[in-house]
Amino acid sequence: ENQSLQTNANKKTIADLIASKKTELSVALPKHLNADRLLRICLTEIQKNPKLQQCTAASLAGAVMQAAQLGLEPGGFLGHCYFVPFNNRKKNCSEVQFIPGYKGLIELAIRSGKVSSISARIVYKGDKFFYQYGTNERIEHTPDLNAERTIENIKAVYALAKLNDGNIKFEVFSVSEINDSRLSSKDPDGIWRSDYEEMAKK
Numbered sequence: 001e002n003q004s005l006q007t008n009a010n011k012k013t014i015a016d017l018i019a020s021k022k023t024e025l026s027v028a029l030p031k032h033l034n035a036d037r038l039l040r041i042c043l044t045e046i047q048k049n050p051k052l053q054q055c056t057a058a059s060l061a062g063a064v065m066q067a068a069q070l071g072l073e074p075g076g077f078l079g080h081c082y083f084v085p086f087n088n089r090k091k092n093c094s095e096v097q098f099i100p101g102y103k104g105l106i107e108l109a110i111r112s113g114k115v116s117s118i119s120a121r122i123v124y125k126g127d128k129f130f131y132q133y134g135t136n137e138r139i140e141h142t143p144d145l146n147a148e149r150t151i152e153n154i155k156a157v158y159a160l161a162k163l164n165d166g167n168i169k170f171e172v173f174s175v176s177e178i179n180d181s182r183l184s185s186k187d188p189d190g191i192w193r194s195d196y197e198e199m200a201k202k
Contacts, residue, residue, distance in 0.1 A: 025065070028068040038064070122200065154178075156172055
């Protein structure tokens with residue numbers, strides 16, 4: 001019962017603190033977003049995740065401000081960014097880490113004005129896949145519609161961008177490289193466990 005009361009009190013503190021940042025958010029937000037919408041989305045994300053409600057209000061407010069400054073919406077359908085709780089052992093408390101998703105990075109790249117299109121794709125066992133670097137760089141990927149699209153069957157992940165000058169750039173990452181990134185993250189068993197494919201594309 002005491003823990004429940006503490007959680008409810010923390011939720012109120014978090015909601016109050018985030019709401020108090022509305023003016024700052026309005027200044028930081030790009031034109032395509034408004035403060036009321038972002039606050040509503042952020043509070044919904046917090047309500048859905050009990051672990052976020054146990055995080056410090058200051059770290060949550062900081063994550064919301066980062067989302068505002070970049071003009072990215074957390075969670076939901078867009079998946080621009082995520083609020084990920086982690087245990088800060090030095091401070092002995094739970095804090096929120098702001099993590100941009102691969103869709104958020106695509107959004108930022110296109111907004112830069114230097115990229116006309118960009119995508120990230122997963123290659124599964126059974127897909128026809130070829131690429132080469134050097135003076136004649138190219139990449140070909142034909143998905144096998146009958147292949148099992150499971151984490152265990154991932155062969156590689158690649159990102160491909162078409163620049164405004166017509167050039168095409170791409171990078172290919174092996175499963176071992178992806179898993180190295182996972183292990184070096186602050187939360188290898190959190191969002192990586194629930195959204196492995198999305199994090200691999202990022």
